[in-house]
Amino acid sequence: MRFNWQKVFVPLIAMALLLLFWEWLVWYKGWRSFQMAAPSQLWPAYQRHEALFWQYGWQTLWRTMAGLAISVVVGTLLGMIMGLSRIMNDALYPILVGFNAIPKATVVPVIALMFIGQHDFNTVLMAFLISFFPIAVSVAIGLSTLEPEYRDILRSLGASRFTVFWKIALPKTLPEFFGALKVAATLAFIGTNLVEIITPHGRGLGHLFQSAQTNSDFPLMFAVLIALAILGIFLYYVVVMLERIFAGWAERQPG
Amino acid sequence: MGNLIEIKGVTHAYKTKAGPFPVLDNLNISVPEGSFCAVVGPSGCGKSTLTRLIAGLMFPDQGEVWLHGERVRSPRKTVGMAFQNPVLLEWRSILKNVILPLEIVAPAMPRAGKEERARELLAMVGLEGFEDKRPSELSGGMRQRASLCRALVHKPDVIILDEPFGALDAFTREDLWQTMHELRVKEPVTAVLITHDLRESVYLGDQVVVLSGRPATTQHVMQIDLPGPRPLEMLYAPESVERLSVLRQQIRIAQGRTETERGA
Numbered sequence: 477m478r479f480n481w482q483k484v485f486v487p488l489i490a491m492a493l494l495l496l497f498w499e500w501l502v503w504y505k506g507w508r509s510f511q512m513a514a515p516s517q518l519w520p521a522y523q524r525h526e527a528l529f530w531q532y533g534w535q536t537l538w539r540t541m542a543g544l545a546i547s548v549v550v551g552t553l554l555g556m557i558m559g560l561s562r563i564m565n566d567a568l569y570p571i572l573v574g575f576n577a578i579p580k581a582t583v584v585p586v587i588a589l590m591f592i593g594q595h596d597f598n599t600v601l602m603a604f605l606i607s608f609f610p611i612a613v614s615v616a617i618g619l620s621t622l623e624p625e626y627r628d629i630l631r632s633l634g635a636s637r638f639t640v641f642w643k644i645a646l647p648k649t650l651p652e653f654f655g656a657l658k659v660a661a662t663l664a665f666i667g668t669n670l671v672e673i674i675t676p677h678g679r680g681l682g683h684l685f686q687s688a689q690t691n692s693d694f695p696l697m698f699a700v701l702i703a704l705a706i707l708g709i710f711l712y713y714v715v716v717m718l719e720r721i722f723a724g725w726a727e728r729q730p731g
Numbered sequence: 732m733g734n735l736i737e738i739k740g741v742t743h744a745y746k747t748k749a750g751p752f753p754v755l756d757n758l759n760i761s762v763p764e765g766s767f768c769a770v771v772g773p774s775g776c777g778k779s780t781l782t783r784l785i786a787g788l789m790f791p792d793q794g795e796v797w798l799h800g801e802r803v804r805s806p807r808k809t810v811g812m813a814f815q816n817p818v819l820l821e822w823r824s825i826l827k828n829v830i831l832p833l834e835i836v837a838p839a840m841p842r843a844g845k846e847e848r849a850r851e852l853l854a855m856v857g858l859e860g861f862e863d864k865r866p867s868e869l870s871g872g873m874r875q876r877a878s879l880c881r882a883l884v885h886k887p888d889v890i891i892l893d894e895p896f897g898a899l900d901a902f903t904r905e906d907l908w909q910t911m912h913e914l915r916v917k918e919p920v921t922a923v924l925i926t927h928d929l930r931e932s933v934y935l936g937d938q939v940v941v942l943s944g945r946p947a948t949t950q951h952v953m954q955i956d957l958p959g960p961r962p963l964e965m966l967y968a969p970e971s972v973e974r975l976s977v978l979r980q981q982i983r984i985a986q987g988r989t990e991t992e993r994g995a
């Protein structure tokens with residue numbers, strides 16, 4: 477494969493221009509660091525709190541991943557139940573839609589009250605609660621829309637429902653599953669940060685952001701935002717990598 | 732040689748919200764061992780329902796389905812199925828797709844043995860060299876060939892083919908008809924072939940059963956006692972043309988239209 481210079485340099489130049497404009501704007505307006513941060517202040521802000529960034533970044537990351545892992549297990553199970561049984565689908569679907577409609581920011585104080593001081597637990601719980609819905613729905617739809625012929629080639633040989641599920645239905649839903657997992661990963665990340673920001677005396681990058689905000693420390697706030705963006709991108713590409721491994725067959729060959 | 736498939740007085744209705752929906756009505760079909768039974772009938776008359784009853788995926792309200800002298804009460808490992816849609820699994824290679832039934836029927840069989848059997852069949856249908864390709868890399872006709880291999884890989888004694896050539900263009904279809912005759916020589920098997928193509932029924936069938944409109948009953952049975960494998964030219968021979976015109980007439984009756992009504 478030829479190295480594509482255009483693909484690398486065009487975005488880099490665009491990014492550099494954006495940063496230059498931002499730097500210029502802050503300089504031109506004469507904003508101080510309690511009003512707005514310039515890009516050149518971000519690296520020093522990071523260096524001042526380098527240890528905290530790594531410690532809190534790791535906390536945010538593992539809680540998000542733990543919540544997401546629980547989402548995958550619970551969401552897949554729920555999706556299986558709804559996808560394989562009409563009655564359970566009719567019973568669970570409205571509940572799930574209703575639950576999903578609740579703005580999650582309102583759930584944070586409820587959870588915080590219910591499990592006072594269990595910060596790790598609350599954060600993981602929130603990441604899970606906010607992210608399992610797309611997974612459940614995609615698995616349910618994938619299973620319930622399986623063409624009957626796919627089932628019949630194995631059922632006619634006396635294969636059990638589980639075998640049909642394991643050999644055909646599950647792999648066939650993997651592309652939809654990973655589509656949903658990308659959304660779920662982003663949502664779980666939001667969930668983690670919500671709890672970290674809203675609950676007092678928290679931990680994680682959300683908490684660092686919160687304390688920067690209290691001090692009107694704009695350089696630190698923006699440095700945290702960028703750290704969050706990097707973490708988010710990292711998470712997203714972990715999912716993309718898993719997708720390549722497990723559902724790479726669904727990708728159309730170019731040309 | 733007795734009858735391998737016996738369908739005796741089968742009556743079936745789907746249960747719908749609007750009440751029972753009769754689909755099959757006192758259907759009788761006998762298929763001798765090693766013979767091909769082509770089934771034709773108007774669209775929606777219950778042909779696919781019949782295949783599901785033979786495969787033991789469903790059970791008739793009345794009447795009995797017998798395979799090999801045993802009443803069908805559940806799916807059996809000795810049945811192979813192929814449909815209009817080849818339903819190959821996109822995440823498996825062609826070879827692994829063909830192996831699939833063996834994983835259910837003969838899980839203890841060594842991997843090499845399974846692969847050898849699949850390769851042998853793929854070679855028979857002209858898919859040598861495509862074993863490692865994905866289904867999406869094959870043409871429609873090739874996919875259907877692979878689907879036939881999958882239906883045969885576990886040496887079933889009955890294959891149930893539900894319009895397997897229905898979605899193919901005319902030339903590919905004729906190629907596959909010939910392949911089917913070649914396969915029969917090497918893999919003797921009893922078959923029920925659902926089709927909506929009368930020429931196909933005459934070319935491939937040892938008997939043709941015409942079903943009436945829904946609820947379907949056995950309206951007409953025609954024996955095609957011509958030896959196989961049959962050359963394609965046979966389709967244009969007088970004995971075929973004669974049979975085709977009888978069948979065409981029977982289909983018209985099945986559709987509820989008579990010759991006189993059509994007029995000049």
Ligand SMILES: Nc1ncnc2c1ncn2[C@@H]1O[C@H](COP(=O)(O)OP(=O)(O)OP(=O)(O)O)[C@@H](O)[C@H]1O
Nearest residue numbers: 745746747752754773774775776777778779780781
């Ligand atoms: N699960 C079901 N529940 C209710 N009605 C059904 C069901 N499956 C099929 N039917 C109806 O039963 C009738 C026969 O269906 P079937 O699929 O057996 O017909 P067919 O002869 O195979 O049709 P085609 O020629 O289109 O393949 C159709 O009118 C169909 O609408």
Ligand SMILES: [Mg+2]
Nearest residue numbers: 778779780893
């Ligand atoms: Mg049909």
